[in-house]
Amino acid sequence: MSDTKPRKLKINILRYDPHIKGDEPHIDTFEIEEAPGMTLFIVLNDIREHHDASLKFDFVCRAGICGSCGMLINGKPGLACSTLTSRLPDEINLAPLPFFELIGDLSIYNGKWMRGMNERLETWIHHKEKELRDIDRIEEPMDPDLAEEIYELDRCIECGCCIAGCGTIQMNENFVGAVGLNKIARYRLDPRDERTDADYYELIGDENGVFGCMTLLGCEDVCPKKLPLQSKIAYMRRQMVKTGLNNNIRKCNCLQHEEKMPEH
Amino acid sequence: MSKLHHSRVPAYLDFLQSMSGLILALFIVGHILFEASILLGPDAMEKMTLFFEGYYFFGARYPIIITLLAAFIFALFILHAALAIRKIPSTYLQYKTFKTHKDRFRHEDTSLWMVQVVTGFAMFFLGSVHLYFMMVNPSKIGPYLSAQRVVEGWMWPLYLLLLFCVVLHAFVGLYRLALKWGWFEGKNYRTSRKIMKRLMRAGIAAYIVIGLASLGTYISIGLHLDETPAVKVDK
Ligand code: HEM
Numbered sequence: 001m002s003d004t005k006p007r008k009l010k011i012n013i014l015r016y017d018p019h020i021k022g023d024e025p026h027i028d029t030f031e032i033e034e035a036p037g038m039t040l041f042i043v044l045n046d047i048r049e050h051h052d053a054s055l056k057f058d059f060v061c062r063a064g065i066c067g068s069c070g071m072l073i074n075g076k077p078g079l080a081c082s083t084l085t086s087r088l089p090d091e092i093n094l095a096p097l098p099f100f101e102l103i104g105d106l107s108i109y110n111g112k113w114m115r116g117m118n119e120r121l122e123t124w125i126h127h128k129e130k131e132l133r134d135i136d137r138i139e140e141p142m143d144p145d146l147a148e149e150i151y152e153l154d155r156c157i158e159c160g161c162c163i164a165g166c167g168t169i170q171m172n173e174n175f176v177g178a179v180g181l182n183k184i185a186r187y188r189l190d191p192r193d194e195r196t197d198a199d200y201y202e203l204i205g206d207e208n209g210v211f212g213c214m215t216l217l218g219c220e221d222v223c224p225k226k227l228p229l230q231s232k233i234a235y236m237r238r239q240m241v242k243t244g245l246n247n248n249i250r251k252c253n254c255l256q257h258e259e260k261m262p263e264h
Numbered sequence: 265m266s267k268l269h270h271s272r273v274p275a276y277l278d279f280l281q282s283m284s285g286l287i288l289a290l291f292i293v294g295h296i297l298f299e300a301s302i303l304l305g306p307d308a309m310e311k312m313t314l315f316f317e318g319y320y321f322f323g324a325r326y327p328i329i330i331t332l333l334a335a336f337i338f339a340l341f342i343l344h345a346a347l348a349i350r351k352i353p354s355t356y357l358q359y360k361t362f363k364t365h366k367d368r369f370r371h372e373d374t375s376l377w378m379v380q381v382v383t384g385f386a387m388f389f390l391g392s393v394h395l396y397f398m399m400v401n402p403s404k405i406g407p408y409l410s411a412q413r414v415v416e417g418w419m420w421p422l423y424l425l426l427l428f429c430v431v432l433h434a435f436v437g438l439y440r441l442a443l444k445w446g447w448f449e450g451k452n453y454r455t456s457r458k459i460m461k462r463l464m465r466a467g468i469a470a471y472i473v474i475g476l477a478s479l480g481t482y483i484s485i486g487l488h489l490d491e492t493p494a495v496k497v498d499k
């Protein structure tokens with residue numbers, strides 16, 4: 001390797017800033033000499049430093065933890081900071097993740113969508129009585145295997161790659177996406193959350209929720225944290241079908257809910 | 265006990281979509297094999313026909329059994345198609361959005377879904393014609409009568425298209441079904457998915473070959489019907 005000449009990388013970046021009047025989407029091409037161990041994070045900084053200071057993109061942690069550097073890399077969603085150029089061909093196309101609000105160039109406002117999703121699905125522990133107790137109380141012990149399983153799902157960094165890889169959400173913008181379904185699976189596993197399956201059914205028991213997922217598995221195949229999305233969506237689907245088909249769970253008879261379809 | 269505010273209907277719809285698809289797919293897996301009995305010769309196919317008409321149980325032929333079976337499959341087929349239109353892109357914009365996503369992403373399982381939508385749509389027409397014929401003409405099934413219908417009745421182009429559609433749709437459907445509900449996840453669900461993908465490919469290849477071979481046999485019998493001894497053209 002050491003005696004071969006470094007590759008010349010051709011980086012094509014889809015650029016557009018909706019906040020600049022008259023700006024039109026266009027591609028800018030930059031030539032970069034590849035260095036050992038180079039990531040797209042290094043490439044983009046190189047471009048901003050030496051070629052074009054106006055290029056917009058997001059980074060915080062550079063270590064695949066903060067979830068801010070998701071982008072389309074040759075059409076596939078991924079984290080720029082964890083993508084080695086050595087794994088890519090000579091020509092690399094970069095574009096912002098689709099679906100999210102565009103800030104400019106490669107920078108997107110995924111945090112805003114994620115916040116909305118978290119509020120909608122109430123992704124926090126619901127623990128009514130004990131919430132009121134004093135904060136000095138000792139936490140109840142948890143089975144280590146279960147803790148491990150919950151932790152596995154908690155590793156989601158809200159990068160939005162699963163959303164950008166989901167064909168369903170492109171056609172139905174109200175779909176909660178794999179990130180949302182994974183979070184519900186995470187709280188359902190947690191014994192500290194007192195919500196029942198009927199409560200979860202209210203949140204994801206329709207075609208904007210788990211029944212909207214068409215098992216395209218784009219999410220599963222692009223998640224940079226390798227979360228078990230396929231398996232957890234299937235798990236929630238089984239639970240939600242069981243709940244929906246369970247006649248022992250009484251249907252409330254308050255008028256405003258009367259067989260109302262979720263879309264309205 | 266907690267109460268449900270949301271409608272139960274979406275749960276039923278998803279369940280029925282999968283159940284109807286599963287039964288249809290299993291039916292197809294059997295059906296194409298039974299039809300392939302022609303590969304073992306006209307007598308084998310004749311015996312198969314007699315079997316399905318209940319001859320070996322009741323000592324007489326009851327083609328009504330075929331009618332009932334076809335009606336049952338037709339009903340499932342209509343139910344499944346009615347549920348599937350919820351998923352098929354219904355506006356140009358939706359279609360275009362999905363297509364753009366699919367072409368940019370170049371992700372196999374996403375593309376396979378498009379295959380399912382296209383083959384499913386084609387079967388609205390291809391499948392209906394076939395099922396209707398079988399329902400109303402149950403007594404006209406047999407090695408020679410079927411071959412005659414394939415050739416002189418110009419059914420072969422329809423069967424050719426239907427074969428590709430139904431085999432692709434059924435095996436991709438079974439693959440998706442297993443992942444959708446988490447069946448056969450085993451110890452490592454990612455390994456299982458790879459195995460199931462291979463099984464899906466093998467199933468498609470095998471059934472296309474078997475289907476083409478039997479269709480070819482019917483065509484060849486149909487083309488040479490005049491040379492067949494008249495006694496064999498049963499009623
Ligand atoms: C008019 C005919 C048909 C149409 C329009 C149709 C359409 C569809 C569509 C769009 C899907 C995807 C559903 C989803 O993503 O949730 C699907 C799934 C499926 N179809 Fe069909 N289909 C038809 C006939 C058939 C037949 C004849 C079979 C049997 C061979 C079959 C077996 C399946 C299976 C096993 C699935 C997977 C079920 C699931 O995802 O829950 N379909 N169909």
Ligand code: SF4
Binds near residue numbers: 158159161162227
């Ligand atoms: S599930 Fe994976 S792809 Fe989706 S937001 Fe979380 S880490 Fe990113």
Ligand code: SF4
Binds near residue numbers: 212217
């Ligand atoms: S499996 Fe479901 S959530 Fe994941 S990409 Fe497909 S439709 Fe979206």
Ligand code: FES
Binds near residue numbers: 061065067079081082
């Ligand atoms: S910079 Fe934080 S995940 Fe890439």
